[in-house]
Amino acid sequence: MDLFKQDLVSVAQSPLSHWLEVLPAQLSHWQTKQLHGEWAQWYSSVRQLPQLEPSQVSLADTVSVTNPQVSHGEQQRIAGLLQQLMPWRKGPFHLHGVTIDTEWRSDFKWQRVAPHVGDLSGQQVMDVGCGSGYHLWRMLEAGAEQVWGIDPGQLFVAQFLAVRHFMPSELAARVHLFPLGIDDLPPLARLDTVFSMGVLYHRRSPIDFLQQLHGLLKPGGRLVLETLVVEGDQQTVLVPGQTYGKMRNVWFIPSTEALLHWLQRCRFKNAQVVDESLTSVDEQRRTAWMEGQSLADFLDPNDHRKTIEGYPAPRRAVIIATA
Numbered sequence: 001m002d003l004f005k006q007d008l009v010s011v012a013q014s015p016l017s018h019w020l021e022v023l024p025a026q027l028s029h030w031q032t033k034q035l036h037g038e039w040a041q042w043y044s045s046v047r048q049l050p051q052l053e054p055s056q057v058s059l060a061d062t063v064s065v066t067n068p069q070v071s072h073g074e075q076q077r078i079a080g081l082l083q084q085l086m087p088w089r090k091g092p093f094h095l096h097g098v099t100i101d102t103e104w105r106s107d108f109k110w111q112r113v114a115p116h117v118g119d120l121s122g123q124q125v126m127d128v129g130c131g132s133g134y135h136l137w138r139m140l141e142a143g144a145e146q147v148w149g150i151d152p153g154q155l156f157v158a159q160f161l162a163v164r165h166f167m168p169s170e171l172a173a174r175v176h177l178f179p180l181g182i183d184d185l186p187p188l189a190r191l192d193t194v195f196s197m198g199v200l201y202h203r204r205s206p207i208d209f210l211q212q213l214h215g216l217l218k219p220g221g222r223l224v225l226e227t228l229v230v231e232g233d234q235q236t237v238l239v240p241g242q243t244y245g246k247m248r249n250v251w252f253i254p255s256t257e258a259l260l261h262w263l264q265r266c267r268f269k270n271a272q273v274v275d276e277s278l279t280s281v282d283e284q285r286r287t288a289w290m291e292g293q294s295l296a297d298f299l300d301p302n303d304h305r306k307t308i309e310g311y312p313a314p315r316r317a318v319i320i321a322t323a
């Protein structure tokens with residue numbers, strides 16, 4: 001449990017202290033029964049990262065921590081350890097001379113979302129399905145008091161711990177990532193803002209998922225939902241075949257009209273579509289830090305308006321609603 005000791009202290013001191021009724025037992029179970037076969041290696045790389053004084057920190061588009069005193073040899077060592085945590089999908093990060101050019105320019109997504117979210121000062125904020133936690137740092141930049149991420153992807157958890165390792169302690173103490181899925185969360189009913197970006201279409205029961213997100217928010221709290229959509233009316237939903245853009249775990253892609261309808265059925269109020277855009281091959285692409293296939297391989301090579309299966313190419317919407 002040592003891994004999450006400080007995070008649990010932060011929970012105890014926050015308005016989410018009732019989470020402690022289930023969280024410590026879940027984390028112990030995770031550490032004894034659910035560890036990925038490669039976790040020990042990933043975590044060993046994190047633990048070998050050198051202790052370095054952060055002299056400059058930026059939580060802007062490239063989340064970065066630097067110190068000009070760090071030697072070339074140390075930079076090489078850090079690069080080698082961070083490469084052990086490949087593939088890096090969500091970023092970019094710059095850590096003591098090492099630029100991690102991730103598969104996704106997650107800063108592009110934040111640029112579409114942030115102007116509509118505004119100031120998060122003093123807020124308890126959660127990001128459900130936060131990946132490596134790139135956006136958690138951006139939420140801190142926007143003023144959040146405490147930022148809580150959950151994601152069941154264990155490589156993402158290791159990447160998050162590597163980034164947080166280099167952060168100044170006063171910032172690190174306000175940003176948390178627990179290796180949980182949405183079904184592990186009780187209805188906390190205290191969050192000011194809950195983000196869930198890129199997760200809804202992976203859920204087999206999207207309505208249950210929206211209700212779970214509702215249950216996390218305090219009355220009047222805000223949901224910021226980002227997901228794949230198709231063009232169409234209130235009754236249009238694409239349920240792909242075995243794959244969508246070569247992804248096997250895509251279940252429901254509604255139109256924005258359908259999504260607004262679902263949100264209303266789940267008791268959200270004032271739901272508004274604040275952005276809708278096509279995903280470009282500049283936003284999701286193969287890099288030196290993610291050497292596998294990426295968006296260009298998932299689209300029809302002769303017509304980028306379609307996926308390789310012939311479905312509409314990825315189009316994403318951002319919707320904000322009130323609980």
Ligand SMILES: C[S@@+](CC[C@H](N)C(=O)[O-])C[C@H]1O[C@@H](n2cnc3c(N)ncnc32)[C@H](O)[C@@H]1O
Binds near residue numbers: 128
């Ligand atoms: C497409 S990624 C989106 C990551 C990030 N939110 C973003 O927008 O860049 C989907 C994420 O959902 C996570 N995920 C999968 N199942 C989940 C679940 N049951 N609860 C929460 N997150 C889940 C995955 O591990 C993955 O990190």
